Each structure stands twice: as C-alpha cells, then as structure tokens.
Amino acid sequence: MKPAAFEYLAPTTTEEALARLAEHGWAAKVLAGGQSLVPMMNFRLAQPSVLVDINRIADLAYIEPARDGGVRIGAMTRQAQVERDPTVASRLPMIHEAMPKIAYPAVRSRGTIGGTIAHADPSAELVGASVALRARFRIGSRDRGERWVPAEEFFVGLFTTALEPDELLLEVHVPPMPAHSGWAFLEVARRHHDFALVGVAAVAALDSKGRSDGTRLVFFSVGEGPVEAHAAAAVLQGQVPTPEVIREAAETAGDADVDPQSDINASAAYRRHLVKVLGQRALAQAFLRAQGG
C-alpha cells in the first residue's frame, strides 16, 4: 500500500467533525478533496495517524449569493461546481476565470474550495485571488465557536495558515467588487494547467476623477505565500493610470515587492521578469475594465 496506515473517521455533521478534531489535535489531518493531501500521503511525505474525512458533510457544500452583493461558498463545494456556477460567473468574474486554471478537470471534480485555501500552496490560484478580492474565511472549532479571518491574515507562510489544529474552515465569503473597478487574472505555466511559475490577481479601482484609488496587485508562486505588491500600489495611488504609470508600478513590483526563489521550474531572475511583464499586462487589463472598456 502506498500511504502509511491511519485511523479513518468520516463524520457526517460539522459538529461531529469539530469534535473529532478537538479530540485528536495535531495527530489528525482533514481530508477534503484530497487532491494535494493524497499525493503527499502516497509519497509518505504526510503520514497523519488520524484522517478526518469531511466529504460526507453535505451541509458544507453550497454556493449562495451574499447580502452584500458577494458570494458565500461552503468549504466542501467542489471546484468543478464553482467553475460552472452562474452566480459566481456574474458576481465574481475573477474567480470564474481563475477556476479552469486550477489543475485539470478530473482534479477539479474532487478538489474543493476549502481544501485549496486551507492547503495554502503558494502557487494556488485561489490563494492569490482570495487576497486580491479581500475574501474572508469562516472558521469553526468545538471549544471556541466560530471566527472570521481575512485572507490577508490567513496565509502566514509556506503551506501554513491561521488555522489551529482543532479548527475547520467552513465558508469562504467573497465580497463584491468595489465601485468603478476592474480585474485581471493572469499566469504563466509550462503546460496547460500546470502549477504557475508566476501568477497575478489584480483589482484596479478608480476614484471619481479617474485616478487609481485602492488598486490591489497580488502575486502568487513567487514566495512562501501570496505576495501583495504594496510598493506598486503606492506608485499607482492617486495617479491617472497611464501606460507610463502602469509600467513604473509593475517595475516597482518586480524590484521591491517580490523576492522570488529559483527552483527546478524557473530561476529567480526569470520569475522577477515575469512579475514585471504580467504585472504590467494585468494592470492594463484591469484599469481598462474599470474604465468600462
């Protein structure tokens, strides 16, 4: 057998799952879609002694329009379902465009929204998109009840999140896009749907005079987690987004905001180059959409 032996628990309610996690703590691992965890178990890189399979908790799979104009997505909603959902397509066009870039159809059949967020792979599309869109995550535990954590505070390092061992990610809330805003989601990968060498999620926002106001640029696959380009945003703030301003912001992102590493897939220098090129393209596209183009 490929994976090491484990104790298998398959709760059918959220309460039961939280109770099992509270009992087993660090020994337990949550099995959502399993598209990242099971490969790690097959390699025995992960050898959890207890597996809490939450696939039988039907209450955690839903997509609902939120009152604020955004969307609430249950953690166990399959990625394939989000990809095809009309509410997501109309209210969250960036998420709609990002979904098919996640791995392959057979992976998205099983892979879940909550799973990719909680796994916190730095190259995961939704990790970058959720920070750019200012998503919030509802988290539950048996002993401390529920809490909300903003995406900007949730991803704390390589495959590391704000989740405590007894906690379970329950829901992703993505707010609506700001007024007078546009978006872009771009990535470069070596094959269709392979892990991104560099990706970027941009939300461009304009004030009443057409100047950039609160524009957000988030890169992924360039560090231990999603990297928000604050220096680039500062270059844009209060400026009319001319091609020169956009180019300066993207150059700043590559020089000041990111510190990519070399690996088998790409050198640090190539990743920095991609940050500048993709950053420029993403900002141009996002501002064009914000201007109604």
Place this chain on the structure above:
Amino acid sequence: MNIEYPISVTVNGTRYDRDVEPRLLLSDFLRHDLGLTGTHVGCEHGVCGACTVLFNGQPVRSCLMFAVQADGQEVTTVEALGTPDDLHPIQEAFLEAHGAQCGYCTPGFFMTLVPFLEENPDPTEEEIREAIAGNLCRCTGYQHIVDAVKLAAAKLGS
C-alpha cells in the same frame, strides 16, 4: 490501525461488497480486489491521468481517492465502454486514427473523454487540447490523439 471497513461499491453496474483498509487507494481496489485491470496506474500522485475513472459520473483520479470513500457510490471504469467486438465510438476512433501506441495511457484518455464529449459534443482543437492536458502520453506526441477525439466527436454526433 489496520482495521478493515465493510464497503459496498457499484462498479459498472455491479455491486461489490468488500472489506478494505482505509488506506487502500481506489485504483488498487479496482485492480487488485476486483480484478478490473483496465484502469492503469502510472504516477500514483495525480499527474499522469492513466487511472482516471468516473465517480458518480464525474472524471476523477482513482489514485487520489481511498476505496472506503466510494462506499455507497458508483464507479465507472474503461471496462464499461465497449468489448472487442462492439467498441465504443471513442475506442473505434482511437483505433482508426492511431490514437494509441503502447496503450498504457489510453484507458485514462477514454475516461477523460467520455464526460468531456458529453459536455462538448463539437469541441475545437484548442478545447480538445485543454481537455486532455491532464493525461500524459509519451508515445504519440498527442497529434493522433487530437485527431482521434475529432473523429470520436463526429462518430458520437452522427
């Protein structure tokens, strides 16, 4: 730790009752416990697509699921598609367009293509290449597979 769990899985319309260890992969369950060796295992970590089966009608990597998770569910494998005397149109198309060489990856391609062609009966070449991006073939260079998918779409549509 090595407790076995009773499961009841419907595979290709037949119900199987077995006791399995929770760490048994669905791919190994199909091959070793049920003897359905049409499902091939390649990389066993979700990259190559050779082990693709339908789980409740949706394409999945059977190496990334545990058999115990299939309890009460329906699995469809390549054995359900056609027989040597009565091939499925996708199998016919691969035969005629030389979409298979060594054949190792072929069952995974079939099980990826069945739901794809149901959802996209008349795909463009770009859509076909997107659809099969998660299936690795080291023989064909993919061109004959793309041709076979076009032919399969024509056969299924007629």
